[in-house]
Amino acid sequence: MATPNTISRKSDLSAGEYKWGFVTEVEEDFAPKGLSEDIVRLISAKKDEPEWLLEWRLRSYNHWVKMAKTQGEPTWAKIRYPTIDYNDIYYYAAPKSSQGKAPESLDDVDPEMLATFEKLGIPLQEREKLAGVAIDAVFDSVSVATTYTKQLGELGIIFCSFSEAVKNHPDLVQKYLGSVVPYSDNFFATLNSAVFSDGSFAYIPPGVRCPMELMTYFRMNAEGTGQFERTLIIADKGAYVSYLEGCTAPFRKTSQLHAAVVELVALEDAEIKYSTIQNWFPGTKEGEGGVYNFVTKRGICRGANSKISWTQVETGSAITWKYPSVILQGDNSVGEFYSVALTNNYQQADTGTKMIHIGKNTKSTIVAKGISAGHGQNTYRGQVKIMPSAENATNHTQCDSLLVGDKCGAHTVPYIEVRNPTARLEHEASTSKVSDDQLFYLRSRGLSEEEAHHMIITGWTRDVIKELPFEFAMEASQLLKVSLEGAVG
């Protein structure tokens, strides 16, 4: 389907290095560094936003200032990083060529940018051969191109950048923005609500099954910028959508802040499948630089029989702080979370999920696999909460950790809170290293130590990888291999 050339391009690159670390030389338009009410107003003005959205941003900003004063950043996660100076960040950076309005067609897009995405393996040309994936490409603070909008439009599907959605579908945005992650939710979500730049918006009308994968590709380019994208996906009654998200950033020795918010809304009988391959720049081997990834992702199964499924492969970022969650409000609704998180060198990941059961007969499944190598620290942190109203709720959780080398750490912190006697919960977890027996077997069959490790890890992560759309699964598997290079032997 979409990207066989992507796979080959990635896999034949030289070993052990971050291959997406190049910088694109485009002229960018920056807002002044630092955060203030004026910056919030400036961002809103640049995007020509309606008054209600500016007010919402300002309300968020004021709340954030209060939070920063009273409680600061959340400190409960098992991550260590130098203090972030929020006044030393560009909150808005946009390629000059994309100034003003969104490009009418690909011909209007800066060729430099097309080349960037081409180089990343994300073709923006609507070639026949690559049909099947509609892409929204986000470069620093703006969406530069969205493909297949016309074909999708014929089915009533809206897939566009967040800024366009604000202009063209303000009712939908106003109705759902902040309905799953309120502006006051947490420190980073509040910051995002004040300064969010761009992101994707998707709306699938009742009864429509989205015929192709929707994909957003996020690229951080400019130095010293933060990326604050906002994604909102709504699946109306009986609709289905599969959404993919990919991300990379250039190789830089200074850290970059990424604080995104993703909100998913599934109405009655609707299903949303959300897959992420997070490959932000992880920092150098010595632990310099890298992206600080503080992301709030949450979906709500609002209607009966709805379903939300999160699948994530986390190989990038110096710091990952991310808990894609599902609120199971509708009766019989289903929440799923499949995750592989890998930390190598000096990466730290504190990631997991929250499943909040409210409706009757709600069901959730959690499969989390953590791999620690080098000096990496990997924490699974999850919550399963069964509210008194959630009759016959069930949850099954499995979270396993694998340790490669003796300088890394693997941690499991599940919170299970049950307030209904009819609930059934099972939680299992294990932590171990790669089995000596398995390694010995493969080595005796002539595999190198590295190949043997890779084969074992591929098998071990299969339960998660198989949840990804096919071409994404291939890429994820390759990515795990590349990310682990140098960790064995």
Add this chain to the structure above:
Amino acid sequence: MTLATARGEKYLADFKALKEARPAPDWLEELRQRGWDHFNSVGFPTERRGNELFKYTNLTPLDRGTFEFQIGQRVAVSPETLRERAPWSDDWTTLVFIDGWYSEGLSRPAADAGVTALNFADAEDRQPLREHLARYATVDESAFMALNTAFLADGAYVRIPDDVQSKTPIHLLFVTTPGGSRATYPRTLVVAGTNSRSSVIESYISLGDEACFTAPVAEYVLEPGAGIDHLRVLVENEQTFHIGTTRVYQSNDSTFSSISFATGPRIGRNDLHTLLDAPGAECTLHGLYLTTNRQQIDNHVSTTHAKPHGTSHQFYKGVLSGNSRAVFSGRVLVEKDAQKSVADQRDLNLILSHGAEIDTKPSLEIYADDVKCSHGATAGHGDPAALFYMRSRGIDEATAQAMLVRGFAAEIADEIGVEALREYVQRVIEDTIPLLLAEAD
């Protein structure tokens, strides 16, 4: 840990009164003062926000300082009352503490040759007491350890000499009497010599119905090859706040096997930590809790694997009914050097009513790669198939339910090796089952 603001003038007054009435040798006086200073600087952890250690436990009532600390035993308790209400056997070595104070009359001296079981006051000059006291339960670790240390007066000191296989269980019985809201700070130090074997029972019983505050601290030191069977029984009344701390230090090849049984109190916290500080140490930490009405049992069980080849097992089970709540917070920390560690952790819960709540958090923190660690937790109703089977065999529902609960609890209760104690615990379980089922839905 986050800290409260209120300090409770009452506690200060009590501290001063103790200092005056019961002066101690310099080293102990200094220790008490350190305890007080730390408690005074941190206060009770009543803060709700960011208070991970007491996330599910509201301690505000303690801050009000309405509990009475008394100096010296004032209320007489008859041996018959103890026999009837507390775990008891005439064959045991027993130290009895009434409202925190040692009762010589009710206690029974050590029966085994060489085994020391004494009140602190009678043991003050013994070197091991000075050496070990407050070394494992340090004053600056928590407000409750600090508070207990500030009120160090009477307490149980047990020493098992090297190579002694003690056949007689040693029972440390802490009783509160009716007629007042007592504040007591029971203290225990057990030092098990090289290759020794012993059984130590700690029990906490209330004879009255008044709200009491019991804040015990127990320290166990296991020298190389030592083995202790530890049994902890908490059966206090429904108004009582029990915040117990146990710290266990294990040398190489030592074995600490603990069974903790708890039912009754308004809040009952069992904060148990074992430190496997030398190769080959092993601990088995089992527990059973039954909660009804508005009770809350909070088990905070943690093990640190500091050296290689350590083994730890945590296995707790609970039955909840009424509007009660139980918390299991298990933690296994495997440090960098602790290769070849094996750890497992399980918490299984039976929830019988809509008002009950279980919060379980079995966590692993691992910094060594050659380890095998696992954990699991479950929560749910009784198995409907089992119930159906029994009903189809003509057993009425109430009896069938009782059998299910009894069977669930027996897995832990039947492990108690000391017969008279096992019978006591089984009796308490039998008495509690009707209460559990009456509040089930």
